[in-house]
Each structure stands twice: as C-alpha cells, then as structure tokens.
Amino acid sequence: MNSLVVAALLLLLLALSYQVGLSRSRAVAGGSTLKMHSRPNYHGLMVALWCLVPALAILLIWFFVGDDVVRSYTLSLLPAEVVNGDPTQLRDALRRVEQISTGFGVVGDAQPYENAAGQALHEFRLLTFWAMVAVAAGVGIIGLVAMRARIAPRLRARNEFETIVKVLLAICSGIAILTTVGIIASLLREALRFFSFISPADFFFGTVWAPRFAATASGDYGQYGLLPLLWGTIMVSAIAMLVAIPLGLMSAIYLAEYAPRKVRAFAKPMIEILAGIPSVIYGFFALVTLGPALSALGAMIGVPIRATSALTAGIAMGIMIIPFVSSLSDDIITQVPRAMRDGSLGMGATKSETIKRVVLPAALPGIVGAFLLAVSKAFGETMIVVLAAGNAPILRFNPFEATSTVTVSIVNQLTGDTNFASPQSLVAFALGLTLFGMTLCLNVIALYVVRKYREQYE
Amino acid sequence: MSVSAMSSPAASAGSPNRSRIQASLRRRRNAEKRFRFYGIASVTVAIGFVLFLFSTILHEGLPAFWQPVVKVDVTFDPAIIKVDPKPVADTDQSPAALRRANLDWQRKVTMVNWNRIIENSIRAEAPDVEMSARDVQFLVSQNERYRLRDMFVENPDLLGKTVPIELLASANVDVWLKGDIDRSLASDRQQLPEAARMLADRFYEDGRIRMAFSSVLFTNTDSRNAPAEAGLLGAFIGSLYMMIIVIVLAVPVGVASAIYLEEFAPKNKLTDLIEVNINNLAAVPSIVFGLLGAAVFINYFHLPLSAPMAGGLVLSLMTLPTVIIATRASLRAVPPSLRQAALGLGASRTQTVFHHVLPVTYPGILTATIIGVAQAIGETAPLLLIGMNAFVTTLPVTPLDQSTALPVQIFLWEGNENRNYFEPKTAAAIIVLLSVMLALNAIAIVLRSRFERRA
Numbered sequence: 001m002n003s004l005v006v007a008a009l010l011l012l013l014l015a016l017s018y019q020v021g022l023s024r025s026r027a028v029a030g031g032s033t034l035k036m037h038s039r040p041n042y043h044g045l046m047v048a049l050w051c052l053v054p055a056l057a058i059l060l061i062w063f064f065v066g067d068d069v070v071r072s073y074t075l076s077l078l079p080a081e082v083v084n085g086d087p088t089q090l091r092d093a094l095r096r097v098e099q100i101s102t103g104f105g106v107v108g109d110a111q112p113y114e115n116a117a118g119q120a121l122h123e124f125r126l127l128t129f130w131a132m133v134a135v136a137a138g139v140g141i142i143g144l145v146a147m148r149a150r151i152a153p154r155l156r157a158r159n160e161f162e163t164i165v166k167v168l169l170a171i172c173s174g175i176a177i178l179t180t181v182g183i184i185a186s187l188l189r190e191a192l193r194f195f196s197f198i199s200p201a202d203f204f205f206g207t208v209w210a211p212r213f214a215a216t217a218s219g220d221y222g223q224y225g226l227l228p229l230l231w232g233t234i235m236v237s238a239i240a241m242l243v244a245i246p247l248g249l250m251s252a253i254y255l256a257e258y259a260p261r262k263v264r265a266f267a268k269p270m271i272e273i274l275a276g277i278p279s280v281i282y283g284f285f286a287l288v289t290l291g292p293a294l295s296a297l298g299a300m301i302g303v304p305i306r307a308t309s310a311l312t313a314g315i316a317m318g319i320m321i322i323p324f325v326s327s328l329s330d331d332i333i334t335q336v337p338r339a340m341r342d343g344s345l346g347m348g349a350t351k352s353e354t355i356k357r358v359v360l361p362a363a364l365p366g367i368v369g370a371f372l373l374a375v376s377k378a379f380g381e382t383m384i385v386v387l388a389a390g391n392a393p394i395l396r397f398n399p400f401e402a403t404s405t406v407t408v409s410i411v412n413q414l415t416g417d418t419n420f421a422s423p424q425s426l427v428a429f430a431l432g433l434t435l436f437g438m439t440l441c442l443n444v445i446a447l448y449v450v451r452k453y454r455e456q457y458e
Numbered sequence: 459m460s461v462s463a464m465s466s467p468a469a470s471a472g473s474p475n476r477s478r479i480q481a482s483l484r485r486r487r488n489a490e491k492r493f494r495f496y497g498i499a500s501v502t503v504a505i506g507f508v509l510f511l512f513s514t515i516l517h518e519g520l521p522a523f524w525q526p527v528v529k530v531d532v533t534f535d536p537a538i539i540k541v542d543p544k545p546v547a548d549t550d551q552s553p554a555a556l557r558r559a560n561l562d563w564q565r566k567v568t569m570v571n572w573n574r575i576i577e578n579s580i581r582a583e584a585p586d587v588e589m590s591a592r593d594v595q596f597l598v599s600q601n602e603r604y605r606l607r608d609m610f611v612e613n614p615d616l617l618g619k620t621v622p623i624e625l626l627a628s629a630n631v632d633v634w635l636k637g638d639i640d641r642s643l644a645s646d647r648q649q650l651p652e653a654a655r656m657l658a659d660r661f662y663e664d665g666r667i668r669m670a671f672s673s674v675l676f677t678n679t680d681s682r683n684a685p686a687e688a689g690l691l692g693a694f695i696g697s698l699y700m701m702i703i704v705i706v707l708a709v710p711v712g713v714a715s716a717i718y719l720e721e722f723a724p725k726n727k728l729t730d731l732i733e734v735n736i737n738n739l740a741a742v743p744s745i746v747f748g749l750l751g752a753a754v755f756i757n758y759f760h761l762p763l764s765a766p767m768a769g770g771l772v773l774s775l776m777t778l779p780t781v782i783i784a785t786r787a788s789l790r791a792v793p794p795s796l797r798q799a800a801l802g803l804g805a806s807r808t809q810t811v812f813h814h815v816l817p818v819t820y821p822g823i824l825t826a827t828i829i830g831v832a833q834a835i836g837e838t839a840p841l842l843l844i845g846m847n848a849f850v851t852t853l854p855v856t857p858l859d860q861s862t863a864l865p866v867q868i869f870l871w872e873g874n875e876n877r878n879y880f881e882p883k884t885a886a887a888i889i890v891l892l893s894v895m896l897a898l899n900a901i902a903i904v905l906r907s908r909f910e911r912r913a
Contacts, residue, residue: 162808166722173715173723176736176782179775183746186753247500254497271504276895277511278836280865281888284872288881289514319507326504350486352493373741380743382839387872407745411842414752428843432749436742443741447734 002129006059009133013051017144021047024151038157046157049164050147055140062132073124074098077117097121187436190429197423198224203430209393209404211413211424221423226434228395232310232403236385237378239314239399240321244374247318248325249367255326256333257355268330275323283387286316291388303400308390310403316384325374332366332453333359366453372446376439382407406431515892519885525672525686526627526635528598528661530579533620534610538574541566544614567611572603576625583666584657593653599626600684626674627667629685629879631658635667638878649878675886679851680867685879688871690887692853696766696846696861697835697894703770703857704777704834709827711774712781719782720789721811740779747776748840756844763845767857772840777830784829788822789815821906828902832895838865864891 021044029036074097075083082093093114100118151157195203198221206225251271255264291307294315298305305311336359344354360367390402393409414428545559577594602625609623610616630649633639635658645652661667678689715736723729751772755761761768792815800810841847846866854861862870868887874880 158806162806165808166718169714169718169722172711173718173732173782175711176715176739176778177732179750179778180735180739182754183742183750186750187746190753247504250496250500251504254494254501258494258497259501267501267505270508271501273508274504274511276832276836278838278865278891278895280836280838280868280872281511281515281892284868284884284888285511285514287872288518288885319511322504322507350490352490353486355493376741377743380745382743382745383869386839387869407743407839410745410749411839414749414843429749429753432746436746439741439743439746440738443738444734447737447741 005133009137010052010055013055013137013140013144014048017048017051017140018044020144020148021045021151024148028151028153035153037154038159042157042161043151043155045161047144047147047151049161051140051144054143055136058132058136058139066128066132069128070121070125074117074121077113077120079113101125183436187429187433190426191433194423194426194430197221197426203427207395209409211427224423224427224430226406226431228393229404229406229409229431230434231395231397232385232389232393233379233405233407235310235397235399235403236314236317236389236405237375239311240317240378241371241375243315243318244321244325245371248322248374249329251322252326252329252333253355256330257351257359268327271326272323274320275327277320279320279381279383280387282316282320283383286312286384286388290316298400305400306390306402308388308402310389310399310401313385313389313403314399316388317378317381320381320384321374321377324377325370328370328373329363329367332363332370332450335366335454336362363453365449369446369449369453372442372449376442376446379442380407380435380439382411386411406435410435515885515888518882519887519889521636522882522886523672523675523889524669525674526632526658526662526667527624527670528580528627529622529624529666529668530576530583531620532575532579532606532623532625533582534606534616534618535575535578536618538578539567539570539610539617541570564611567607570607572606575606576603580657584660587653587657587660589653589657590651593651593657596628596650596654597631597657599628599686601681601687602626624670626686627658629876630654631667632686633878634658635662636882638882672886675883675890679853680849680862680870681851682849685874685876685883688883690864690867690890692850693862693864693867693887694890695854696769697864699766699854699857699861700770700773700863701831701835703767704774704831705827707771708774708777708781708830708834709823712778712826712830713785713823715778716782716785716789717811717816720786721815722807736779736782740783744776744837745839745843747772748843750775751840751844762858762860764848764850764860764862765858766846766854766861766863768844769841769846769863770857772844773834773837776837776840777834780830780833781823781826784826785819785823788819788826791822792818821909824905824909825902828898832898835863836865836891836895838863838869841866842869864894 022040024047025036025040025043026033029040033039071094074094077097078090078093082090096114097117098121100114101121203224204226206223207227208223208225209228210223212222251267255268259267287308291309291312294305294309294312295307340358340362341354344358345351349357385405385408389404389408391404391408391412392402393404396403410428410431413431414425541563545556545563547556551559573591573595576598577591580594580597581589605625606623627635631654634641634648634650634655639649648655650658658667674687674689676689676694677691678687679692681688719729719732719736723732751768755768755771756763761771796814796818797810800814801807805813841863846862847870848860848862849870850860850862852860864887868884868891871880871884871887
C-alpha cells in the first residue's frame with residue numbers, strides 16, 4: 001500500500017505540475033505564442049522536472065536512511081539492559097517488537113515493554129511515512145511554484161530542458177563503464193581475499209585441484225592448482241575450434257562467394273538459428289545424444305571414449321560456435337573490394353584460386369580477429385561443459401576422458417548459498433578474474449584487429 | 459606465358475606444351491570442384507546439425523506432454539473417513555470460534571488415511587490380483603491423495619458416495635508404459651514391483667489407463683516427492699519477471715546511451731573509451747556477470763538469494779551492450795539527409811533526434827530488444843551463481859520471492875537421478891523454452907512489419 005501511495009503521489013504531482021506550467025505559459029503568452037521563446041509544453045516539462053526531482057530526492061533519501069532511523073527509534077524504546085545485553089537476545093527482541101508492530105503476533109507471551117514498544121513503533125512508522133509523503137509533496141510544490149514564477153517570454157525553457165535530457169543520456173551511457181568497473185572491482189576484491197588464504201603461486205602454478213569443503217575449521221583448505229582447469233579449458237576450446245573453424249569458414253566462403261541468392265537467403269538464417277539456441281540445450285543434446293553416440297563409436301573402433309568427456313563437450317561447443325565464426329567471416333569476406341576479385345579473375349584464375357590466393361589473404365586479419373572472438377566465447381562457455389565434460393579436474397592429456405574447466409569450477413564452488421568467508425567459495429572469484437583476464441586480452445586484440453581491418457577497406 | 463601458348467593453338471597443336479596445359483587445367487578445374495564441394499558440404503552439415511538438434515528434442519520431448527492417468531471409481535468410504543460433519547455457523551457462535559472449528563475439522567480430514575481410499579479403489583478395479591498396499595502406492599502419484607482430500611473439503615457431501623475420477627499415474631508407470639525403461643531387465647532392477655507392472659499393463663490394455671494431456675506441466679511447480687506432478691509454472695513466472703525487468707531496465711538505458719554516443723557525444727578520448735568498453739562488455743563471458751551479481755547484488759546490497767529481482771538485474775547488465783550496439787547500428791543507418799532537413803527547418807538537435815531520427819529506428823530497436831531479451835531468458839550460468847538453482851515449490855508472487863527460471867529448471871531436471879523419467883520431461887521443458895523464444899521472435903516480426911508500414 002505504501003508504494004501505491006508513493007506512486008499515486010508522484011503521478012499526481014506530475015500531472016499537476018505539467019498542467020500548471022502549460023496554463024501559466026499560455027497565460028503569459030496572452031493569446032500570441034509568438035513572443036514566447038519556448039513553446040508551452042517545454043514550460044510544462046520544466047515545471048514538472050522542478051517539481052518531481054526534489055520530491056524524488058526526498059523519497060530516495062528516505063529509502064536509504066529510513067531503516068536506520070526506524071532501528072534507532074526502536075532501540076530507544078527498549079529497556080537499557082536489553083540494548084546493552086547479549087547481541088543475539090537484542091536481535092530477538094527487535095524481531096519480536098517488529099512482529100508485534102506489524103500485528104503479526106509473537107510466539108509465547110509478550111513482555112509488557114515489548115507490547116508498548118510494538119505499539120509505539122507502529123505509530124512511529126505511520127507517522128514518519130505520512131510525514132515523509134507530506135515533506136516530499138511540500139518540496140515538490142515549492143519547486144513547482146518557484147519554476148512557475150520563472151515563466152516569462154524570454155525564458156529559454158527549451159534549451160534548459162534539452163540540456164537536462166542530454167545530461168541524462170550521458171549518465172545512461174556511463175552505466176556501461178560502471179558495469180566494467182563493478183566487474184573488475186568485485187573480482188579483484190574477492191580474489192585478493194582469496195589470495196590471503198592461498199598464495200598466488202600455489203594457485204597459478206599448482207597442478208592439483210582438490211578444494212576441501214572443510215566442515216571443521218582445521219585450517220586445511222585443500223589444494224587450488226589452476227593448471228588442470230586451465231588445461232581442460234584449452235583442450236575443450238581447441239576441440240571446439242577444430243569443429244567450428246573449418247565448418248564455419250567454409251560455410252561463410254560458400255555463402256558469400258558461390259551460393260545463389262535464394263540459397264543464401266535460406267541457408268544463412270538457418271545456420272544462425274544455431275546461435276540463438278541457449279547453451280543449456282546444447283548441454284542436454286551432448287549429454288543425451290552426442291555422448292552416448294561417441295561412446296558407441298569408440299567401442300566400435302576400439303578406442304575407449306567416455307560419454308561425458310572433453311571430446312563430447314568440445315564437439316557440442318563447436319556446433320554452437322559455427323554460426324559465430326560463419327557470420328563474422330561472412331561480413332569480412334564480403335567487405336573485400338570487388339576490384340580485387342575482378343583483377344584476379346581477369347588474369348585467368350579460377351574462382352577458388354581467387355578466393356584462396358586473393359580474397360582470404362586480404363581478409364586474413366579480420367578472419368583471425370573473428371577466430372579470436374570465437375576462442376574467447378569458447379573459454380567463457382559454461383553450461384555445455386558443466387553438463388557434458390564430466391567434471392574431473394585432473395591434469396591429463398587424453399581428450400576421450402572426462403575433464404573440467406575454469407567455468408565448471410566457478411559454478412561448483414559458488415552455487416547460491418554461500419558465505420563469502422572461506423577460500424572454498426572465494427576461489428570462484430580468483431577463477432573468474434583469470435577467465436576475465438584471458439577473454440579480455442583476446443577480445444581487445446580481436447576487436448583491434450577487426451576494427452583496423454574495417455578501416456582499411458572503408 | 460600460358461596466354462601466348464593458347465593464343466596460337468594451331469602452331470602448338472600436339473606439342474607437349476599443350477597437353478601440359480590441359481593437364482594443369484584439368485587439375486585446376488578439379489580443385490575448383492573440390493573447393494566448391496567443401497563449401498556445400500559445410501553448409502549442409504551445419505544445417506544438418508540444426509535439423510538433427512530439433513528432431514532429437516522433438517522426438518524426446520513430445521511424448522512427455524502426455525501422461526498416463528488411471529480412471530477409477532473412488533468411494534469416499536465412511537468407514538475410513540471417520541470425521542464429524544463439516545461445522546456450520548450457529549447463531550450463537552462467534553466467527554473466530556467457527557473458524558477454529560473449521561480448522562480443527564480440516565486437520566481431522568487431513569489425518570484420514572487417503573492412501574487407503576486410493577488403494578481400495580484400485581483393488582476394486584482388479585479384484586482377482588493379489589497386491590500389497592505398496593504395489594498400489596507405486597501405481598498412483600504420491601500427491602493424488604491431497605487432491606482427494608481437497609475434493610472432500612470442498613464438498614463434504616461426497617461422504618459415502620462413489621465418483622469416477624482420473625488419478626495421475628506415478629512417474630514410474632509413465633516410464634514403464636512408454637518403454638523408457640528396458641522391459642527385459644530383471645525384476646529386482648525395475649523401478650516398479652511386479653504386481654504394479656502387471657496392473658499397469660492390464661489397465662493400459664483395457665483403457666482404464668489412458669494417456670492424457672499433461673496439464674500439470676503448465677499448472678504446477680517443481681516437485682520432488684511426486685515427479686509425475688512436477689511442472690514448469692514457477693520457473694515460467696520467474697523467467698517472466700526477469701524478462702520484464704530486462705525490458706524495463708536494459709532497453710531504455712541501452713537506447714539512451716546509444717542515442718548519446720551516436721548523436722550527441724563529442725569525439726574524444728572519453729567517448730572512445732566508452733565505445734571500446736561497450737564492445738568488450740558484449741564479449742565478457744556471461745558467468746562473469748554472475749560473479750558480479752553474487753558480489754554486488756547479493757553480498758553488498760543484500761538482495762534476497764534466488765530472487766528474480768537479482769537475476770533480472772544481472773541479465774539487464776548482460777543485455778545492455780547488445781541493445782546499445784544494435785541501436786547504434788540502426789541510428790547510423792538513418793540517412794543524414796533526414797537530420798539535415800530537420801535541422802535546416804530550425805529544429806534543435808534534440809528535436810531532430812527525438813522527433814525525426816528515433817521514430818525511423820523503431821523497427822531496429824525493437825529487433826535489438828527481442829534479440830537481447832531472447833538471449834537473456836535462455837541464459838543459465840549467471841543465474842546459478844546467485845542461487846536460482848534452488849528447489850522452489852511455491853509460486854513467486856513478487857520479484858523478490860524465491861524462484862527459478864526456465865533454463866535453470868531444464869538444468870535441474872537434467873541432473874535429476876530419475877533419468878528415465880526426467881530426460882523426456884527435460885526435452886519437453888526445452889520445447890517450452892524454445893516456443894517462448896520463437897513466440898518472442900514472431901511478435902518482433904509482426905510488430906516490425908507494422909512499424910515499417912507506417913514509416
């Protein structure tokens with residue numbers, strides 16, 4: 001109900017202030033809007049802004065400090081020996097008072113001081129809420145009146161409004177920067193806390209991954225060697241690339257250079273469907289269909305292949321990345337200037353010779369960039385490997401065996417119900433930092449290369 | 459050099475040069491054919507993967523939309539339901555007393571041995587078969603007794619009456635009848651006891667068990683003790699909340715920053731940095747956003763674990779770069795003549811953008827939104843890190859309640875130990891998720907064509 005009241009208040013202020021601005025502007029204009037600098041609706045918008053922004057500011061301040069105010073008021077209601085006594089008892093008392101004040105009732109008999117405090121708290125809540133609403137409305141009205149008084153023919157209301165809009169737009173584009181800062185800050189902070197338990201050398205160069213979920217605080221946290229996970233990541237990604245690069249690149253070449261228009265119009269979106277399928281579905285496919293099929297194939301040719309292995313996960317991931325490689329390469333191949341092809345064909349080269357000796361070398365930087373982006377995508381892929389790689393963080397080189405990756409370990413170490421105090425969950429951030437670092441390097445190089453390439457032919 | 463050789467065919471006819479050229483030409487033409495074949499093969503294989511993926515999922519998942527139900531005559535036997543008649547309001551009774559009496563009565567009704575009633579009704583269908591109480595419990599889904607109880611609470615007049623009811627068969631019966639388990643396995647390795655297997659087969663043959671459309675899949679939440687009744691509604695609502703949060707947060711902010719960067723921002727170091735930053739952000743692995751969510755939204759701002767609110771915020775941040783990049787692309791595609799015309803007639807920069815440029819880009823922004831939202835609702839990994847893989851049986855009423863999401867539910871069912879039963883069910887959930895995404899895309903196409911017609 002409280003939020004409804006607040007919403008109603010804001011809507012009311014909005015409608016009122018806009019109307020006031022509009023009618024004042026018309027009154028000032030006195031029938032001829034020609035002498036006004038700005039049109040009436042800009043006056044209305046400015047009045048609305050002057051009214052709503054202060055009111056919203058008051059509400060926001062209350063949103064952040066309100067709980068603290070209520071808490072200190074509740075503390076003042078309790079007897080001194082409870083406030084200064086045992087903290088758990090105090091928390092208990094606070095909760096009981098809270099429950100009495102909301103009319104929820106408590107288990108057992110309430111102390112008289114609890115009842116009194118609950119009653120007082122209830123009244124205090126109501127009072128502060130309505131006081132806050134009144135203050136917000138009052139401040140809004142003051143803003144409204146102040147702005148209304150400013151309305152005059154010479155007032156450049158439109159320019160003022162447009163400046164505000166521009167500032168708002170700029171703030172929005174700052175959110176993207178803020179996200180990056182947030183990612184780096186939170187990863188670094190928690191990773192540093194992890195490195196206060198485990199030395200970075202043991203983490204980055206350790207060859208054994210065996211985190212111990214020590215229920216007892218024995219001080220033995222287990223071993224956190226990154227190398228087995230890193231190797232697993234690289235192995236699975238390499239298999240994925242072996243699938244995705246030839247298929248993706250050849251599809252792109254065919255669709256860009258050979259395919260008749262109708263075939264291209266059909267095949268390109270078909271292949272891109274693969275990119276729209278959520279990765280958890282590839283995981284299901286790998287686990288249910290691909291893994292058993294590979295395992296049976298292995299039995300047929302006499303190679304033991306596990307159903308959940310680096311190979312299974314790698315192939316499924318490769319299929320997922322095909323459209324990524326093919327559409328990026330396609331973009332780049334079609335950007336190679338027509339004249340280069342014509343020159344080669346005019347010299348008597350066949351189409352495939354032109355592609356291999358002229359188009360591809362010209363497009364090579366861009367295509368390498370596309371491959372790097374694909375590798376970075378493979379590094380960061382999670383659900384396929386969680387489901388289909390078998391989760392065996394052991395340093396071994398056989399792709400037919402189960403393996404584990406950085407992303408799998410992040411998911412295993414940090415699944416929801418965690419306290420961020422033990423190295424067992426903090427290690428997820430150290431792994432995340434490693435992953436972020438690796439993909440960032442790849443992305444920066446790739447984006448730089450692709451961008452340079454684009455400029456070359458623009 | 460080959461040109462000169464070819465230009466005088468008569469002179470060099472029959473010479474070794476000519477046959478060398480012909481051999482080389484043949485080789486080159488073959489290479490051309492091979493190359494073209496690789497291309498066609500790649501495209502075919504890629505499209506083949508699409509078809510194979512979809513046919514696998516449809517083949518696995520479609521049967522799971524039908525579930526066996528047992529049609530029996532249930533007798534509300536007064537010998538088992540030994541409760542007083544439902545309390546009615548007396549004139550001298552306070553409402554509180556009536557409510558208490560009612561609650562007392564309902565508690566007594568709950569204590570009734572409803573399993574026994576189900577057991578008796580099954581026995582009546584096959585009087586000649588020797589079966590234990592356990593055999594019957596294996597046949598009918600665990601939670602059907604609560605349905606009988608609720609029917610009785612709703613309508614106490616049922617006492618002593620016999621009504622035909624379709625009870626949901628258990629998950630194990632489902633597996634047995636659909637052949638998802640090897641029927642030739644030894645009896646001690648089967649999930650169902652022998653009598654129950656026989657009964658299931660017999661009832662299926664004489665039509666007392668039939669395959670009914672599995673509406674529980676759409677009306678129930680997840681369930682562990684009665685897998686036959688596990689449904690997707692909770693996960694669907696969780697996904698819906700997150701979708702709304704993404705649309706409300708990521709789209710306006712993304713469009714606003716795209717407008718700023720494309721139309722207003724001066725070209726300097728700072729905007730360059732923002733540009734590079736956005737491109738990088740688009741390529742950051744999704745699981746890193748999950749770590750961000752766990753550290754910032756859960757640990758710092760103390761949003762509740764497993765809540766669609768936290769999930770929606772994480773997904774919004776993840777979708778933001780997609781929306782920005784696509785919106786910028788469509789703003790860039792607006793011809794400069796449009797801007798020049800507006801500016802030439804005296805419109806301000808802001809008026810030009812909001813009144814003239816932006817409306818032209820609505821179809822593009824809409825497509826970007828749909829792509830971003832579809833990507834967001836299929837995302838699993840970041841949600842795992844903020845606890846959305848919790849087992850939740852209640853429907854989330856607000857975005858701050860515990861919930862799960864469709865892809866996470868798929869992940870959870872995929873990991874269920876009862877794989878014979880949950881594999882088809884997972885595939886069915888996948889079909890639902892893909893249908894949602896397909897519907898989104900269809901909406902986008904329809905809206906787009908409408909916008910374009912008007913423009």
